[in-house]
Amino acid sequence: MMPETELPETVRQDLGVIGSVEAIRGYYRAPIPDPRDGAAARVCEWVMEAPPALGTEVTAKIGRPTRAALLIYVERMAALSVRLGSEGPLVQGMAALMIASARYDFRDVLMALAVVKDAAKRIGVDLGPTFARLAHLADQQTRQMMEDCIGRADWPDLEKMGRKASHDQDGFRYYSTLMDEFLRPQPPRNR
Numbered sequence: 797m798m799p800e801t802e803l804p805e806t807v808r809q810d811l812g813v814i815g816s817v818e819a820i821r822g823y824y825r826a827p828i829p830d831p832r833d834g835a836a837a838r839v840c841e842w843v844m845e846a847p848p849a850l851g852t853e854v855t856a857k858i859g860r861p862t863r864a865a866l867l868i869y870v871e872r873m874a875a876l877s878v879r880l881g882s883e884g885p886l887v888q889g890m891a892a893l894m895i896a897s898a899r900y901d902f903r904d905v906l907m908a909l910a911v912v913k914d915a916a917k918r919i920g921v922d923l924g925p926t927f928a929r930l931a932h933l934a935d936q937q938t939r940q941m942m943e944d945c946i947g948r949a950d951w952p953d954l955e956k957m958g959r960k961a962s963h964d965q966d967g968f969r970y971y972s973t974l975m976d977e978f979l980r981p982q983p984p985r986n987r
Contacts, residue, residue, distance in 0.1 A: 802850055803854065804842065806838065807838065807839060807842045809835075810835040810836075810838045810839050811835075811839060811858070811862060813831070813832060813835035814832050814835050814836050814839070814861075814862055814865035814866070814869075815858075815859060815861050815862040815865065816861050817861050819832065819861070819865065820832075820861060820864055820865045820868065823865060823868050824868050824871075824972070827966055828872050828875060828876050828879075828966060828969070829876070830872075832865065832869075833869060833872060833873075836865060836866060836869040836892060837869075837888055839862075839866075839895075840866075840869075840888055840891040840892050840895060841888075841891075843855060843891070843895055843933065844891055844930070844933065848932060851933070855895050855898055855933065856898060856899070858895070858896075858898075860900075862896075863895075863896040863898075863899070863900050864896075866892040866893075866895055866896035867892070867893070867896050867900070867904055867905075867907075867908050869888075869889065869892045870889040870890075870892045870893045870896070870908040870911065870912060871889070871908060871911045871959075871970045872889075873885040873886060873888045873889030873892070874886060874889050874911045874912050874914070874915035874970060875915070875967075875968055875969045875970050877889070877915050877919060878915050878918050878919060878961075878968045879966075879967045879968045881919050882919070883919065883921050883926075886912065886915055886916060886919070886921060886926070887926055887930075889912055889915075890912055890923070890926050890927065890930055891930050891933060893905065893908050893909065893912060893942075894930050894931070894933035894934040894938070894942075895933055895934075896908075897934050897935070897938040897942075898934065898935050898938065902938075902941060905938065905941070905942075906941075906945070906952045906957060907952075907957040907958060907959060907972075909942060909945055909946075909952060910952040910953065910954045910956075910957035910959055911954065911957075911959055911970050913945070913946070913952070913954075914954045914959075914961065914970075915970075918961075923946050924946060927942060927943065927946050931943075955973070958972055958973050958974040959971065959972055959973065960973050
């Protein structure tokens with residue numbers, strides 16, 4: 797449950813847009829941009845601008861579906877950053893990664909971080925300053941893990957983290973090789 801005071805109604809509505817299993821269904825493969833991208837961006841912007849204690853309180857209470865949507869948003873913004881050759885969407889994605897990382901499986905966080913690192917490399921951006929600016933959004937354990945990963949050029953590896961760089965009808969895109977395997981038609985079983 798979110799705090800009733802100090803959380804603007806628009807942010808509460810945006811959390812509702814991205815905060816359910818129904819809302820995130822199909823989001824991963826939806827065209828970029830999508831209305832859910834706008835909702836995720838506004839939530840991230842609010843958390844980044846909120847007083848640190850309130851931002852931390854809200855971040856700690858964000859539910860699992862919202863965290864999943866934010867991790868999807870991370871990959872979508874990394875792809876948009878590559879498409880545009882701009883750091884702006886990557887910063888938004890990195891903020892979402894920090895917010896989503898609290899109370900989330902570190903392996904999922906590493907997969908998203910691999911995408912962020914790949915996008916930064918493709919557009920020639922050093923993630924160090926962005927990480928330093930946004931580190932307060934993540935908990936101590938996540939900050940340390942991300943700092944270690946950002947400092948290593950060789951890890952996490954995009955393909956080893958189950959992701960691939962590709963293109964769709966709109967341009968550059970990241971895809972989950974794990975999801976591709978899951979969605980691939982399977983031959984009929986012999987019974």
